Amino acid sequence: MLPVQKPTHEYRTLEEIRQRKEELAEELQKDNTKFSTMWNQVFVSKEETSRGEYIASLVSKGFIAFDLFLTARKLLNTYGFLFGLKKSKKKKHK
Numbered sequence: 001m002l003p004v005q006k007p008t009h010e011y012r013t014l015e016e017i018r019q020r021k022e023e024l025a026e027e028l029q030k031d032n033t034k035f036s037t038m039w040n041q042v043f044v045s046k047e048e049t050s051r052g053e054y055i056a057s058l059v060s061k062g063f064i065a066f067d068l069f070l071t072a073r074k075l076l077n078t079y080g081f082l083f084g085l086k087k088s089k090k091k092k093h094k
Contacts, residue, residue: 011017
């Protein structure tokens with residue numbers, strides 16, 4: 001991977017440094033505002049518009065929870081010995 005080359009500025013006076021500092025502060029403020037807006041959009045909950053959508057949402061979440069429970073149960077039954085929950089099963093050959 002190539003190294004990132006940052007632009008270098010040669011500052012000759014204290015005023016140039018202050019001006020650059022103000023520019024960077026403005027850029028940071030714009031980025032902060034943009035980031036805050038995006039962050040808030042991630043966590044805004046969608047409002048249910050009707051009772052039917054609310055019930056559909058509950059049913060969907062219920063199926064997801066049930067599926068998660070069955071998956072976790074199957075994984076623990078199959079690979080539980082890795083976590084010391086029970087001894088591994090040995091199959092008897094006839």
